[in-house]
Amino acid sequence: MPVAVRLPTVLRPHVGGRAVVELSGSTIGEVLNELVGANPGLAGQVIAEDGELNKFVNIYVNDDDVRYLQKLDTPVKDGDEVSILPAVAGGAG
Amino acid sequence: MARVQSVLELIGNTPMVDVSALSPNPNVKIYTKLEGRNPAGSVKDRVALSLVEQAEADGILTPGKPGQILIEPSSGNTGIALAMVCRLKGYHLKVVLPTNVSIERRQLLEVFGAEIIESPGSEGSNGAVRMARQLASEHPEWTFLYQYANPANPKAHYEHTGPEIFRDCPEITHFVAGLGTSGTLLGVGRYLKEQDPAIQVWAIEPPTGEMVDGLRNLDDGYIPPIFAELGGAEILDRKTVVRPKESIEWTRKMTDLGLFVGISSGAIMAGAVRCASQIPEGETATIVTIACDDGWKYLSTGAWTDDIDTVVERAKKVIYF
Numbered sequence: 261m262p263v264a265v266r267l268p269t270v271l272r273p274h275v276g277g278r279a280v281v282e283l284s285g286s287t288i289g290e291v292l293n294e295l296v297g298a299n300p301g302l303a304g305q306v307i308a309e310d311g312e313l314n315k316f317v318n319i320y321v322n323d324d325d326v327r328y329l330q331k332l333d334t335p336v337k338d339g340d341e342v343s344i345l346p347a348v349a350g351g352a353g
Numbered sequence: 354m355a356r357v358q359s360v361l362e363l364i365g366n367t368p369m370v371d372v373s374a375l376s377p378n379p380n381v382k383i384y385t386k387l388e389g390r391n392p393a394g395s396v397k398d399r400v401a402l403s404l405v406e407q408a409e410a411d412g413i414l415t416p417g418k419p420g421q422i423l424i425e426p427s428s429g430n431t432g433i434a435l436a437m438v439c440r441l442k443g444y445h446l447k448v449v450l451p452t453n454v455s456i457e458r459r460q461l462l463e464v465f466g467a468e469i470i471e472s473p474g475s476e477g478s479n480g481a482v483r484m485a486r487q488l489a490s491e492h493p494e495w496t497f498l499y500q501y502a503n504p505a506n507p508k509a510h511y512e513h514t515g516p517e518i519f520r521d522c523p524e525i526t527h528f529v530a531g532l533g534t535s536g537t538l539l540g541v542g543r544y545l546k547e548q549d550p551a552i553q554v555w556a557i558e559p560p561t562g563e564m565v566d567g568l569r570n571l572d573d574g575y576i577p578p579i580f581a582e583l584g585g586a587e588i589l590d591r592k593t594v595v596r597p598k599e600s601i602e603w604t605r606k607m608t609d610l611g612l613f614v615g616i617s618s619g620a621i622m623a624g625a626v627r628c629a630s631q632i633p634e635g636e637t638a639t640i641v642t643i644a645c646d647d648g649w650k651y652l653s654t655g656a657w658t659d660d661i662d663t664v665v666e667r668a669k670k671v672i673y674f
Contacts, residue, residue, distance in 0.1 A: 270570055270571060270573075271571075305571060314571060315576065316571045316572055316574035316576070317571060317574075320594060323593055323594040323595075323596075324591070324592070324593050324594075325591075325592035325593065325594075327586065327592065328556075328589055328590060328591045328592045329591075345561055346561075346571050346573070346574035347574040347575060347576050348477065348478070348479045348561050348574055348575055
């Protein structure tokens with residue numbers, strides 16, 4: 261199923277400069293594996309060596325952070341928008 | 354408490370108001386705690402007082418001793434609250450402030466005599482944090498309270514905001530608040546889960562916008578040290594982004610109930626509405642949200658009166674959380 265994955269500027273050089281990549285998969289883990297498989301420069305950046313999400317990366321499915329859903333097992337469906345974003349200070353201070 | 358010795362005694366014990374009229378689900382009640390009632394106008398009064406009093410208790414600051422300087426990164430409210438506390442106690446405050454905050458936030462810092470050091474707006478709060486850390490390391494004689502890493506920040510909410518919420522609304526099932534330093538969510542969330550582990554804690558955050566474009570690599574990202582150290586990931590049950598348009602729409606809807614609150618309070622209300630609409634049919638719930646501040650500091654953005662699309666474009670360029 262096609263899922264649009266939006267990448268931050270810092271990761272775009274590893275995907276040929278693209279801001280959005282169309283991928284497929286039924287979970288976030290599957291989608292990210294396809295992303296890293298096709299773009300080896302991303303290895304170790306989005307998913308850390310221990311197989312978990314890099315702590316400096318937040319991944320959202322339609323505005324919900326997957327860390328608080330089912331992490332890499334979070335299901336995705338046709339038309340979902342996935343965003344990969346660096347963790348930054350929110351700015352409420 | 355109608356007569357007090359010091360304005361500091363007016364911090365906390367804020368009222369909670371029923372906003373269920375805005376709930377999309379008749380089985381879900383929503384209450385909002387009006388933190389704009391604090392004397393310097395926001396939830397950050399609690400944090401500022403806690404940070405300064407802890408530093409005094411630890412002997413880092415000495416009341417009445419001349420020449421004491423503090424430095425702090427803030428997009429506004431913590432700076433304003435600290436400026437008020439420092440003015441009253443005789444400390445000199447330097448605030449590292451991103452250039453893209455509303456003019457009123459800047460003016461309020463000046464009202465209380467804080468010195469403003471500008472950080473690049475394009476780097477958002479991250480840039481202010483980075484610059485303050487750099488300046489603090491170059492000036493070890495300055496006191497750097499560092500709200501993002503100081504346990505006195507969540508402690509203020511663990512000891513006061515959380516107990517106030519549970520006292521006023523013991524039937525609470527969900528707590529929804531904004532994520533910045535994470536102090537409110539960690540302090541209140543931990544307290545509430547100790548009372549009833551079933552209480553759900555939802556974090557609402559603004560989109561990161563163009564700010565993240567300035568990052569050179571992922572390790573330039575930033576997680577508040579208190580979030581990591583105090584097990585933030587275990588306390589939060591959900592983290593969700595609310596976009597500027599929805600934030601402003603809900604800020605406006607709150608005026609139907611006579612509530613003139615800041616834009617982040619509208620974002621948090623939008624998050625509470627999202628939460629209410631996900632409560633399964635046949636179940637009841639009681640959501641408590643935080644309205645961080647009132648609307649005064651955002652009048653210049655035209656949030657209530659200008660064309661909504663114009664306001665949304667403006668909001669994307671300023672830090673309103």
